[in-house]
Amino acid sequence: MGKPVIGITIGDPAGVGPEVTLKAFKNRKMFDMCIPVVIGDINVIKKAATIVGYDSEINLIEDTDQCKEGKLNLLSLDNVDFDYRFGSIQPECGRVAFEYIKTGIELALAGNIDAVVTAPIHKEALNLAGFHYSGHTEIFADLTKTKDYAMMLASEPLKVIHVSTHVSLRKACDMVKQERVYKVIKLAYEGIKGLGVQAPRIAVAGLNPHAGETGLFGDEEIKEIIPAVERAKQEGFNVTGPLPPDTIFLHCKEGKYDIAVVMYHDQGHIPLKLLDFMGGVNITVGLPIIRTSVDHGTAFGKAGKGTADETSMIKAIETAVQFAINRQGD
Template sequence: MTKPVIGITIGDPSGVGPEISLKTLRNEEVLASCIPVLYGDEAVLRRAAPIVGCSEKIAAVSGPEEAKAGQISVVSPGVLTGDYEFAKVQGHCGRAAFAYIERAIADAAAGKIAAVVTGPINKEALHAGGINYSGHTEIFADLTGTKDYAMLLMGGGVRVIHVSTHVALREACDRAKKERVLTVIRLADAAVKALGVPKPRIAVAGLNPHSGESGLFGREEIEEIIPAIETARAEGMDVTGPVPPDTVFVKTLRGESDIVVAMYHDQGHIPLKITDFMGGVNVTVGLPIIRTSVDHGTAYGKAGKGTADESSMVSAVRAAVQFARNR
């Protein structure tokens, strides 16, 4: 089978993204399963190369179609030439990270690459650079014109998709509405099918303690979540819930479901990061293109030291290849 071409954005230049990107391209599984292309400034990668002991040839290419074995192929926008510091929030680094993402999305939309794998970015640096997004998920949704999307995390035997993510907890409660919950259940079903599971078993978490205890601790389950579940079942999906949030992940780890629908950011992130802190993968589902990502930040404390662990990026490439082959 022809290897898919996978684009990897190197993330914020002042963080660990460039280092883990280069480390990932040494992984034998990655090289055997796909043709990787980095999206980032050539100067940034040349600066990172000696830090991680990378001696491979780094070659700037005009597009992913020029990528070839035996070199590290880089689509380089030429935004940065080395004038940045490690481990520091800098607006020009935020703008550079956005430029890498923007080019990779355009190439994916044009069919030049099969998927985009993203390195870590810094939201403060984005904003300092005049890029007013709250994260990768929102960038991808906006630049692809996607209305219905969600964040899916995978790792440690757990898959979890979120009704809301980067909002205040008070607002997250307000967003747990029937239509949004139903949309995310549908996205969960489609995503797990895209991973090769023909009939996904979906567990929907409650919002309140004990899933509201029949209205004693809140009525969101009765008025919003249960109606969404009932509609999904009527559409033929295998859905259980609302399952109390303190037990839903235990049951999933026992093999009782293929994916959990979490109501808000930390409800889903905490169990995922407990089970697989360094190897987790972030996926944006609902997009017209495939996007996977590391599930960690820029790790400024390790930037420029060569000690950052590339496990999450390797897992993200593995997931991107799996989605691409199934598609």
């Protein structure tokens, strides 16, 4: 079983993606675990290399057969033929960032790379370029024709998976439906298995305060969440809930459960980022390919300065390698 080939899309050139990608591979140990294929543009990478002081050889390739172990392989799309400004929203940057993602997905679907790791994009730049997605997760689902998927965030102290993500809070409440909750419980099982947990213990959060307090503070738990949990139990899943949202994360942090199924974006993001902001990894579960990502944005305020922290990128690559190895072993 050889080293996994990991594709890394550099994200928005005006953000910190190119910098954190190169900074991650200044650590030579990263080459021990994988064969990296950076998907981006040679001009952007050269500029980032100067900023972060990356002076190792970069192997320019046209296809993955030309990859070399121990080298940073670069698949340049040569699509940055314009002047871009660090820390600025630019439609051209949204366009090229989408092209990097599309290429990564195509390579993974073709089996030429074992996983895709994504650096951050700027959603407004993406939409100004004409690509009307709310984020990476939706792009991957659309281009892989995946219907049932979910965003999972993983860190050392906490792992969460979301029933809904990039929608308004009002709409998120409406999306708490039995069928969706049940499917996300199954996706939670799949995601944790991918991290090597053989017998996942799943906790499900309530939507309302005190998980509804038997209907006093809302009936979504009674009508939608409890039936989903019971259905999953009947199918053999080790699942508990709904648990009050104000205590479920403490139980997970203390090791009672392996993952929490949360009902909406901030319910999961806030506790995880509080506990381990730079160590979190974003994983799209349910896809036919492996996709992980840094759990931070373009950080326009740091772009071009060489000060961006590469910890989340390293964790995202490590997680992609772990998933790839576990999938190879299935």
